[in-house]
Amino acid sequence: MMASIEEQIREIEDEITHTKYNKATQGHIGKLKAKLARLSQESEKRLAAQGGSGKSYGVKKAGNATVALVGFPSVGKSTLLNNLTDAKSEIGHYHFTTLNVVPGVMEYKGAKIQILDLPGLIKGASKGRGRGREVLSAVRSSDMVLLIVDVFHTDISVIVRELRLAGMRLNEKPPDTVITKKEHGGIIVKSTVELTHIDEDLIKAIVKEYGHINADIVIREDITEDQLIDVLAGNRVYVKAMVAMNKVDLADEEFLQNVPEKVHGYHTVRVSAALERGMDVLRDEMYEELELIRIFMKPQGQEADMVEPLVIRKGSSVGDVCDNIHRNFRPNFRYAMVWGESGKFPGQMVGIDHKVIDGDILSIIVRRG
Numbered sequence: 001m002m003a004s005i006e007e008q009i010r011e012i013e014d015e016i017t018h019t020k021y022n023k024a025t026q027g028h029i030g031k032l033k034a035k036l037a038r039l040s041q042e043s044e045k046r047l048a049a050q051g052g053s054g055k056s057y058g059v060k061k062a063g064n065a066t067v068a069l070v071g072f073p074s075v076g077k078s079t080l081l082n083n084l085t086d087a088k089s090e091i092g093h094y095h096f097t098t099l100n101v102v103p104g105v106m107e108y109k110g111a112k113i114q115i116l117d118l119p120g121l122i123k124g125a126s127k128g129r130g131r132g133r134e135v136l137s138a139v140r141s142s143d144m145v146l147l148i149v150d151v152f153h154t155d156i157s158v159i160v161r162e163l164r165l166a167g168m169r170l171n172e173k174p175p176d177t178v179i180t181k182k183e184h185g186g187i188i189v190k191s192t193v194e195l196t197h198i199d200e201d202l203i204k205a206i207v208k209e210y211g212h213i214n215a216d217i218v219i220r221e222d223i224t225e226d227q228l229i230d231v232l233a234g235n236r237v238y239v240k241a242m243v244a245m246n247k248v249d250l251a252d253e254e255f256l257q258n259v260p261e262k263v264h265g266y267h268t269v270r271v272s273a274a275l276e277r278g279m280d281v282l283r284d285e286m287y288e289e290l291e292l293i294r295i296f297m298k299p300q301g302q303e304a305d306m307v308e309p310l311v312i313r314k315g316s317s318v319g320d321v322c323d324n325i326h327r328n329f330r331p332n333f334r335y336a337m338v339w340g341e342s343g344k345f346p347g348q349m350v351g352i353d354h355k356v357i358d359g360d361i362l363s364i365i366v367r368r369g
């Protein structure tokens, strides 16, 4: 009898952990990983079809960016939310005080940043433990994960693993690799850089594992097999991450000196949510990390509004600004004029694809009617 998907997954996981990784086994492990990723996706789909994972908290996105507070139970997520925002989330000295998503808004430098307080995450969350799936799906749709740790328990490898299993890639960029399906011609691999982690045979094997027989693979950076699998899986989300190390009031100087500067390699800010210490630094670094920029709009023939900027993601174009103002702006766009760092000279005329920079003043001219 065929083993169930879950059994197959377990067997492959076992084999991967028990195979020594070296040049000789690399290809085999690569194929196993691809198979594992594909089976997990299959298993997810079935669960979703049974209605097992379709549930979500259904929080409405608001503001210019969304930050999810993620951590083990009782680390102080709710206490922190209440300090950073206008929200009032219940605080308790027992685990799982918070059972729902509690949203709050932090206003900073003209930006409205939505912060989501969530139930604590535990091992097995991605498999559904402790309402884990619902929590993770709320985290997936955020722009940044603020990992909260207790100063005495800074090991978050379990949580990082759960986020990874749920398809989140923290502080990673989407791999610069494009896969295009074709009608015939087999699998053709083209890379513009030297590949040091995977060779052509392995790439082809992994791509085949995903059921492609004819496809062009264009690779423009030195990717790993995991990154190739991410591209094939297609449902990964790339989210920013940083750490707030909480309850530092409970530790003495000597202890604090020996605490690692960075937790799990992430930029870390030390705070005491209960005593409201470190809140200004945290707010500032969250804002910086989110890479938001301010654009001052200048209606044609009038003064620019220097009081209420439009807040948008770094790297945005004039077109993105249009989309933020009104849905009719893009279709009726004629041209824009820019004063500021992104322009070659004050009042330069620019098109819809022009990239804006923090502090730019922008006039957008649209067709009437």
Ligand SMILES: Nc1nc2c(ncn2[C@@H]2O[C@H](COP(=O)(O)OP(=O)(O)OP(=O)(O)O)[C@@H](O)[C@H]2O)c(=O)[nH]1
Binding pocket: 071, 072, 073, 074, 075, 076, 077, 078, 079, 080, 090, 091, 092, 093, 094, 095, 096, 097, 098, 099, 118, 119, 120, 246, 247, 248, 249, 250, 271, 272, 273, 274, 275
């Ligand atoms: N000493 C100290 N205690 C804190 C601090 N922050 C939170 N606490 C306490 O830690 C306990 C848990 O705080 P919560 O904010 O409810 O923690 P949580 O992470 O939201 O917990 P769950 O919702 O159960 O996951 C409460 O008793 C808080 O008063 C802090 O900075 N210092």
Ligand SMILES: [Mg+2]
Binding pocket: 077, 078, 079, 089, 090, 091, 097, 098, 117, 118, 119
């Ligand atoms: Mg809570």
